[in-house]
Amino acid sequence: DAGVIQSPRHEVTEMGQEVTLRCKPISGHNSLFWYRQTMMRGLELLIYFNNNVPIDDSGMPEDRFSAKMPNASFSTLKIQPSEPRDSAVYFCASSLVQGQEPQHFGDGTRLSIL
């Protein structure tokens, strides 16, 4: 079965550049999550979508971060302009329903901002 698919797997860019991360959730899942993982802070929830609608974006660090979900099979996380402190691994996860069901994670995008 196809899991959550993220692209690119690795991204290296210079500060100030725009970065776009992409996610295809598991088909039929109606909840989508973007996380950021660092050694110091662990997994942090950035934003949560339910049925393509953003429900909670309180974890988005700054206005430089934005996320969209134009349809049930695609979501993007954009950083503009990027800064070195944005370097982290970004994960997308999806679940069948909200709560009481496991979230299934993609293999992430390792982002390095120089």
Next chain:
Amino acid sequence: GESVGLHLPTLSVQEGDNSIINCAYSNSASDYFIWYKQESGKGPQFIIDIRSNMDKRQGQRVTVLLNKTVKHLSLQIAATQPGDSAVYFCAENIGSNYKLTFGKGTLLTVNP
């Protein structure tokens, strides 16, 4: 989620031994728990879950035990293999809340 930081608990076992990974949760209202395995360079992988109306649940080579009295969760891995080497996270959830609270993670190393 909790910070992993530089103080990740570690567990080192010999291949073939049984492993027990522990997790203490803080919210007595939590009623759904998940164990994830994260290998280097990959995302957290769902292993097994348990709801608060159960004390024990078994999967393939894994067993999760839930002790609500002391707010403790454990993951038992039978006949541990080198491929089991990874960081293991527990996560908790309340009701239909979408937010998972992740534990700090435990690094399991399996020696051949």
